[in-house]
Amino acid sequence: MSDAIDNRPADGAEIGPVSPGGRTLINVRQGMFAARGDTSGYDGLTQFVYEPTPAQRPYGGWFDEVVDVLEELLGAKAEAAIESVIVDRGELTLHIAREHLVEVCQHLRDDQDLRFEFCLGVSGVHYPAHTGRELHAVYPIQSITHNRRIRLEVSVSEGDPHIPSITSVYPANNWHERETWDFFGIIFDGHPGLARIEMPDDWVGHPQRKDYPLGGIPIEYKGAEIPSPDQRRQYR
């Protein structure tokens, strides 16, 4: 955990997100109990929680082979396409620039040394603290041939939430992309029919964004009012 959390010294300076090395700022945790390990207040009760630092070669195991082959296939575009490589908990994550996503997927699926046949959908994640890259689309990609799984991550801003659809390469992602549009408002350009899938067609808002309330109504019980779940005083 120490690697992932930066404690900003309490120098009285204005607290703002800092992003060392372009790493994803998962959250800024503030206040007692939230800024873990610090209940004294001397550290300003603020923690900047980052994703792990990018990995350095060798990545270990077959990770090097996958990245090597992919870089070779992308050629001159490799540097722009693969923004960073993260190895954490035995899993390989490639941060991909959105304009190269479809090409990367095409190589991952078609090259015989990669052969990632299945895309296991797309999971949206909202990091409101990561200014300019608030919305992440996470694609777990599975190879049956080589029995491997990697993760592609594409991040965009809330103001420009466009990611090219990869349904041309992985048709199975059709509904998954609709779901991520529904819940996170990420627009998948080129999707054959990007309609809401879980929420009603006329729903306003994208419910799984962090600024969207959980909802619910306060409950009155024996004269006391119990607030709705997201309004309750709680540990974080």
Added chain:
Amino acid sequence: MTTEHTAPQATAGLGDDDGTAPEFTVFGGDWSDVAEEATRLGEQRLVFNMGPQHPSTHGVLRIMLEVEGETVTECRAGIGYLHTGIEKNMEYRTWTQGVTFCTRMDYVAPMFNEAVFCMGAEKLLGITDEIPERANVLRVLMMELTRIGSHLVAIGTGGNEMGATTVMTTAFIGREETFKVIEAITGLRVNNAYIRPGGVAVDTPEGAVQMIREMIPKVRQRVDELALLQLENPIFKGRLQGVATLDLAACMALGITGPILRSAGVPYDLRKSEPYAGYETYDFAIPTSTDADAYSRVVLRLEECYESLKIVEQCADRLEQLEGAPVMVADKKIALPSQLSVGSDGQGNSFEHIRHIMSESMEALIHHFKLVTEGFPVPAGQAYAAVENPKGFLGVHVVSDGGTKPWRAHFRDPGFNNLQALSALTEGGQVADVVVAIATIDMVLGGVDR
């Protein structure tokens, strides 16, 4: 309407080769007039809804059908009627509480939801290798019993939808036997919240192994019965053979996993390809077929039930050997301290534990209180875990911000993905085959919509 055809009549000899075997064809009434009118109008294209409350749709699934006569020309599935915001809710609960939410997704196979979520949490915590062996055996036992139950529901309701009620009752009797064991061990039939991050909630009660051993032949008998009842039945074969086919190329394009992919010839099963919870140490086979039709998938599900029973048998042996071994990680910062014991009312806290925290140790009380109310912090980062659910590849993407609650938990339910194949399975077939196609996908809308 012609006068000589006012009532249905039968006539003999149509299509007879040698004229000896009696064969009948029915005509009469106003059928010929109806057919004539249809021919005159030229087109008989109807667009209608099947569902969301149709009993054969395994929950609330809406299917929009465009038919010409009896032939389905277009089919689209509309989902979302059972969306309950489970993933969003889990962001407001601790990792342990999250189990009680995700278990309600695919409510026919709840143990898999719990298992995959806990495996994701354990990966984030870095304790995957520290899960006690007995906990893993109990997880495997629960998952296999649930797999049998889920397959029996798939076969039973599939039969019921085609009009064979006996198939359903036989399947549910078999499933009931698995529930008896599950209930005796976990306290609940479904939505158990039994598998927790770090292990399982509670150890087996006395006599559990004996109970498992007695259950196995009872379930096997019902699976035998289902096989005997169905597999040679000409109506069953007529309804299922060559129906709802999906070849390998289509499976790969649509990301299909589970029995549908295995019926197309790929022996892909995460229990073999990426063993978890000690599956590499069990002896079992992955049945496959190359027929790629609804019939072969029923056969595969029945065969998988036998394989699962084999695993359950091995679990019983291991539980005997591991009697008294821990079922939760040793790390007291993760393992809930509450020692559950089955009381006369079914379940409750153990008296010793209550005495310890209430009258012996204030620190133990504080620890108990903090762990129950606040939960345990999970190091920041993301992880992916996957298990082989009865329906296919069940994955979970979990993200933690270092707090005591998931920042994000996203489930890749196989039913959600496989339901996309409904159009490919039904278009060009008969309306009645739509029901067969739904049964062969075997999705559960609770898992599809989450």
